[in-house]
Amino acid sequence: MRRAVVVLVLAGCADSVEDTAMFDVGPVPDAMVEGADVVGLRSGLTLEVPAMLGRGTTEEVVVGGLAPNEQVNVFFSTAGVGPGPCPASMGGQCFDIVGPVQPLGTPTAGADGIARLQVPIGANVPIGTSAGVQAVAIRGLGGAQTVTSNTVVTTVTRQRTDTYNHFPPSIDLLFVIDDSCSMADEQARLANSFSSLLPVLSGFSMDYHVGVVTTDMNARDERGRLREDNSGDRWIEPSDANQAVKFAQMAEVGTDGTTDEEGFGAMIASINDFGNTYNAGFRRDDAQYAVVVVSDENEHSTFISVDDAEAFLGNQETWNGDASFTSIVTPLAGCPTGDEPGDKYLGLTNRVGGAKGSICAANYAPTLLSMSQGWWTSEPFELTRAPLDPATMDVTLDGVSVDPADWVWDDEQGTVRFTHGFAPAPGSSVRVTYFW
Known part of the structure; x- marks a missing residue:
């Protein structure tokens, strides 16, 4: 079962975690057999969350280190990272995000041991809202072998896309x-x-x-x-x-x-x-x-x-x-x-x-x-806003992402330019998406 959260997810409207009832737990044995296709006993989870979430967009949360078909619970807290609640269902394990802790969803891992959760970000979530995110896999009798992921701090901001036509220089x-x-x-x-x-x-x-x-x-x-x-x-x-x-x-x-x-x-x-x-x-x-x-x-x-x-x-x-x-x-x-x-x-x-x-x-x-x-292979694309973090920028050409090695961001002049021999056809559509 996958439980998704409504678009108010980061507005603090969900119930906090207090007991076992907040977890969706799939059938997981007490001791998991080590092998090429499964995780070992009490192995850690990995969690990937974008550092910035675009308000009004849908973002992906990725959890690794799971067994095939294993369910994992993903939670967040707007109170920050630090010692958190220790629900009985976690068998003595505690959250590393400060309570109240709220559920994001419960995705199921594929054959590769990776679970993906699509999280809609509300269009009215205040800019600058910050949240700590952590994943939990309940394992073993009474949660005795529960494992948690690393914590990731993410912030809600605005996302913008500027569109251009490519012209060679x-x-x-x-x-x-x-x-x-x-x-x-x-x-x-x-x-x-x-x-x-x-x-x-x-x-x-x-x-x-x-x-x-x-x-x-x-x-x-x-x-x-x-x-x-x-x-x-x-x-x-x-x-x-x-x-x-x-x-x-x-x-x-x-x-x-x-x-x-x-x-x-x-x-x-x-x-x-x-x-x-x-x-x-x-x-x-x-x-x-x-x-x-x-x-x-x-x-x-x-x-x-x-x-x-x-x-x-x-x-x-x-x-x-x-x-x-x-x-x-x-x-x-x-x-x-x-x-x-x-x-x-x-x-x-x-x-x-x-x-x-x-x-x-x-x-x-x-x-x-x-x-x-080393030559520029495009005229400069001047962005209409200043990006918060150029590392999160996405440049596409006719809908396909361009390798970051083929474009350069100039912070001083606020431009993106193609280089390293990347030379699209004149008139191609270029889109630059970024947080600001």
Whole structure:
């Protein structure tokens, strides 16, 4: 038998527990045989109750550690957790919730030894009502082998669902490539590796710009100016044909550049010096900004520190996490064809996020793909209220829950965004349910 409680369950209207009559007890032997499908003598119960209960909703209480088909009694108290009543029917056992103790229901365990109870929460239960919950299984003659569960404290609050349509974000991807005399092979490897990124960009349905500058801040025609392909285009976008070929024409920048590589300087100059002139249209205010430096030497800008570069990238963000910096450079421990560890570049990556790869790697595709996993794959979903506990949020896509690993809650800006390569079809329905 399953006894459910009416929606006033947490309003304190049920009778308190005083004697055996309050328990529904199924046939349970005094000593239970140990085995794969049953619990042992006086084994403890486990109790799972949501930490917050949505007013006007139905919540599930789960009790484990039961024998198949065993009944269990679930109780609550709004008086708190602590020494509670010791009914005779419990054979000397006492509640760990303070009286008066009131029944929630009596579910029956399935073959897996787990009982589930659906509990409706009244629409008029005062917000902030707190209750301690405990489960009791009466076992043995006179309850001599009764077992209790852990106690769980739960609170009634308001639940809300915000609904959105998914739209993919835009991204501006800038490659900063070393054009010094030792970089011919590395440029070719980058050009060959870039094609691995194209299915990702199209799969994310992003509106993207891909451009290239060099680390040379001495040559008059460089200094942060975007490189052109053979047709004179200064960046690649989704509608372009032969994108891998266009990128190779931009990325194989030659080896006549200065040996005083200034990746930070070129990155900053591409926007601060030429963003409204030569490079106009590449950088968009509403797009993410992902920078990739490819160099076998360290950053040599005289007047630009890691702090300065971090501040610059921070200014490129409309939303937190919009900017990143990926380093394909000589590792700190060195590598066979790396001239100098790129510790400044790596330091910036550590601060703002991005991927790290070795300039000596035979293939840069793994680093580029790793980089893409850190991008946002949705525009931000701004919640209409502040959640009480983000850990209890549920995000669904077309009615199916999204793995929490695939979305991020930003407490400062009050947003949810998809990431880690989770890229739904444009226009998909997104719902965020939370307590507030």
